[in-house]
Amino acid sequence: MIIKICIGSSCHLKGSYNVITRFKEVLKKYDAEEAVELQAAFCLNHCAEGVSAKMEYSGDSENEIFLHHLSADNVEEVFVNKILPLIQK
Amino acid sequence: MAEYLEFKPARCRDCYKCLRECPVKAIDVKGHQAFIIEDRCILCGHCTRVCPQNAKFVHSNKDQILKLLASNNRVVASVAPSFISCFPGVDFVSMQTALEALGFCFAEETAVGANAVTREYYRLMDREHFPNFITSACPALCRLIQNYYPKALRYLAPVDSPMIAHAKILRNRIPDARIVFIGPCIAKKREAAESGIIDGVLTFEELADLFSDRGISTDSLTPAAQILKSDQSRKANLSKGYPINTGIIHSFPQRPQGYEYMAVDGADRCVKVLENIEHLNGIFLEMNICEGACVNGPCALTTEGGYTLSAARVQEYVRQEQKDLPEDKCLEPEKLSLMSQYPRIRPHGMIPTEKEIEAILARTGKYGPQDELNCGGCGFATCRQKAWAVYNGYADVDICVPYMRERAESMSFEIIRNNPNGIVTLDTSLCILDINEKARQLFGIEEYNVKGRPAVDFFDTTEFMMALNTKTGRDCEKYFIPKTQSYIQLTIRLLGGHDVVFGVMKDITRDVNYNEKLSKVKMETLATTDDVIKKQMRVAQEIASLLGETTAETKVALLKLKQTLQEGEEA
Numbered sequence: 001m002i003i004k005i006c007i008g009s010s011c012h013l014k015g016s017y018n019v020i021t022r023f024k025e026v027l028k029k030y031d032a033e034e035a036v037e038l039q040a041a042f043c044l045n046h047c048a049e050g051v052s053a054k055m056e057y058s059g060d061s062e063n064e065i066f067l068h069h070l071s072a073d074n075v076e077e078v079f080v081n082k083i084l085p086l087i088q089k
Numbered sequence: 090m091a092e093y094l095e096f097k098p099a100r101c102r103d104c105y106k107c108l109r110e111c112p113v114k115a116i117d118v119k120g121h122q123a124f125i126i127e128d129r130c131i132l133c134g135h136c137t138r139v140c141p142q143n144a145k146f147v148h149s150n151k152d153q154i155l156k157l158l159a160s161n162n163r164v165v166a167s168v169a170p171s172f173i174s175c176f177p178g179v180d181f182v183s184m185q186t187a188l189e190a191l192g193f194c195f196a197e198e199t200a201v202g203a204n205a206v207t208r209e210y211y212r213l214m215d216r217e218h219f220p221n222f223i224t225s226a227c228p229a230l231c232r233l234i235q236n237y238y239p240k241a242l243r244y245l246a247p248v249d250s251p252m253i254a255h256a257k258i259l260r261n262r263i264p265d266a267r268i269v270f271i272g273p274c275i276a277k278k279r280e281a282a283e284s285g286i287i288d289g290v291l292t293f294e295e296l297a298d299l300f301s302d303r304g305i306s307t308d309s310l311t312p313a314a315q316i317l318k319s320d321q322s323r324k325a326n327l328s329k330g331y332p333i334n335t336g337i338i339h340s341f342p343q344r345p346q347g348y349e350y351m352a353v354d355g356a357d358r359c360v361k362v363l364e365n366i367e368h369l370n371g372i373f374l375e376m377n378i379c380e381g382a383c384v385n386g387p388c389a390l391t392t393e394g395g396y397t398l399s400a401a402r403v404q405e406y407v408r409q410e411q412k413d414l415p416e417d418k419c420l421e422p423e424k425l426s427l428m429s430q431y432p433r434i435r436p437h438g439m440i441p442t443e444k445e446i447e448a449i450l451a452r453t454g455k456y457g458p459q460d461e462l463n464c465g466g467c468g469f470a471t472c473r474q475k476a477w478a479v480y481n482g483y484a485d486v487d488i489c490v491p492y493m494r495e496r497a498e499s500m501s502f503e504i505i506r507n508n509p510n511g512i513v514t515l516d517t518s519l520c521i522l523d524i525n526e527k528a529r530q531l532f533g534i535e536e537y538n539v540k541g542r543p544a545v546d547f548f549d550t551t552e553f554m555m556a557l558n559t560k561t562g563r564d565c566e567k568y569f570i571p572k573t574q575s576y577i578q579l580t581i582r583l584l585g586g587h588d589v590v591f592g593v594m595k596d597i598t599r600d601v602n603y604n605e606k607l608s609k610v611k612m613e614t615l616a617t618t619d620d621v622i623k624k625q626m627r628v629a630q631e632i633a634s635l636l637g638e639t640t641a642e643t644k645v646a647l648l649k650l651k652q653t654l655q656e657g658e659e660a
Binding site: 029030031076077080 | 239435440442443444
């Protein structure tokens with residue numbers, strides 16, 4: 001699975017740098033570094049709902065899920081609730 | 090570990106020593122009794138040594154092996170070379186004889202397999218350069234890496250352990266052989282069972298028991314049947330040094346270039362190396378979970394000289410071999426495949442999120458990094474590790490020593506406990522955190538352990554719920570508890586960032602009852618007074634009416650008399 005975290009101007013200002021750092025820590029904690037590839041992306045056109053990110057899985061562009069309102073505080077929660085169930089399948 | 094290692098019940102005394110010493114914290118301390126968490130345990134056997142109560146025991150296959158020996162099968166023994174330190178003064182020929190007396194048809198040293206393993210290592214390292222190379226002879230180490238250090242898996246030699254390699258060689262030579270391994274190791278029991286090629290494992294302790302049961306003394310025996318004796322030992326086998334630290338390194342007739350050769354022994358040291366494995370480069374690591382390697386295994390027979398003497402005996406044994414026999418320069422690998430896979434094993438157990446860890450830490454009064462002492466008193470290395478164990482149900486939350494001390498010493502705790510007012514603390518999900526004696530009495534709670542249970546099972550929590558919802562304290566002048574027929578004055582306040590709520594209850598049952606009685610008496614007195622007044626009035630009126638009547642009659646009579654007198658004068 002690939003997770004593209006927006007580093008466009010708006011999301012950058014809303015703290016996407018911290019979100020990426022936290023994401024790395026969380027992936028390490030849950031031993032998911034192999035299953036999840038972290039990437040940065042330019043503006044995903046969801047500036048109002050930033051920090052936003054896009055999940056792509058099964059190598060299929062159909063399987064896309066947007067994640068909104070990410071922050072350093074809720075990264076772990078989002079990971080456990082939305083990402084972990086997908087990669088454990 | 091139902092099948093390999095277990096704790097005797099009721100001898101465990103809350104000391105957490107095994108947990109403190111366990112390199113992987115695979116011990117579950119629940120209700121003052123320790124259990125082994127099967128899928129986390131690497132069977133290093135360390136806990137069997139440190140337990141002050143000697144409460145741990147290793148499951149024995151003795152009976153199963155005796156049955157096997159009694160059957161018609163050809164049972165072959167593969168004996169770990171550390172036998173030399175466990176049965177001092179016994180050479181392998183008399184060991185063979187003793188084993189034959191037990192019913193084995195043939196015995197050979199596992200060093201034959203170890204030799205093949207060394208050659209296999211040489212072949213791999215000579216063919217391609219590994220960033221690092223970790224020996225796979227120690228089954229507890231392999232398990233440790235498979236379970237906990239997946240990053241080191243790619244450095245772990247994909248080669249069988251000497252025991253399995255030897256079993257493969259024996260099976261190749263004697264296809265119908267049933268193979269029994271004899272060594273100082275608990276982890277070998279699991280490895281053997283999982284390999285499917287070995288029929289049983291005896292520890293040296295069990296072997297010594299069998300010898301004494303059968304009255305076999307190893308030193309008085311002379312070799313009886315030399316015919317089948319090993320033909321491999323014509324050349325010096327340096328692999329007989331495998332059970333000592335650096336033994337594997339010294340077993341190479343010629344070491345592949347480009348590596349630094351290091352030996353690491355002891356679980357703690359192994360863990361430290363594995364934690365930093367990514368920073369290492371070009372290192373050949375001979376790793377053994379037991380301190381001093383296999384000669385100090387959990388089921389080795391201990392000598393008074395400790396493992397130093399044991400290691401010295403093995404060294405002497407190898408040197409003797411070198412002296413007696415020609416050097417073995419062979420580096421050709423065995424024709425059999427001795428390759429093995431060590432897949433990743435994921436132990437069960439859930440990972441708590443940061444918030445869940447914080448909530449657990451808060452239950453023992455840890456509200457930030459400054460409160461996390463990481464003292465290790467509970468047996469875990471860090472407070473967070475303990476929180477993880479609590480989350481997975483492997484530990485009780487209140488085993489924190491500083492917390493217990495603080496609680497025991499704190500005067501306020503005593504004051505709360507002995508307070509004449511009832512005091513109860515609830516968490517946000519309205520479970521009882523603490524309750525004092527008076528509050529129990531007021532609510533009529535008979536159960537002893539109510540902590541952590543939902544308060545609603547014991548009393549009406551409406552007021553507390555409203556306090557939590559509105560995030561303000563509440564005062565209730567008169568509150569009736571039907572169960573105990575008592576009246577209380579209830580004051581509810583919120584504590585510490587709104588995640589704990591407590592109520593103070595003043596018993597006003599006596600006051601309420603007294604007031605009720607008083608007003609009853611008053612009412613009765615009032616009613617009596619009314620009655621008396623009414624009666625008095627009636628009597629007065631009756632008297633007055635009688636008086637008026639007689640007065641009127643008298644007046645009429647007197648008037649008549651006066652008239653009569655006047656009429657008499659006129660006539």
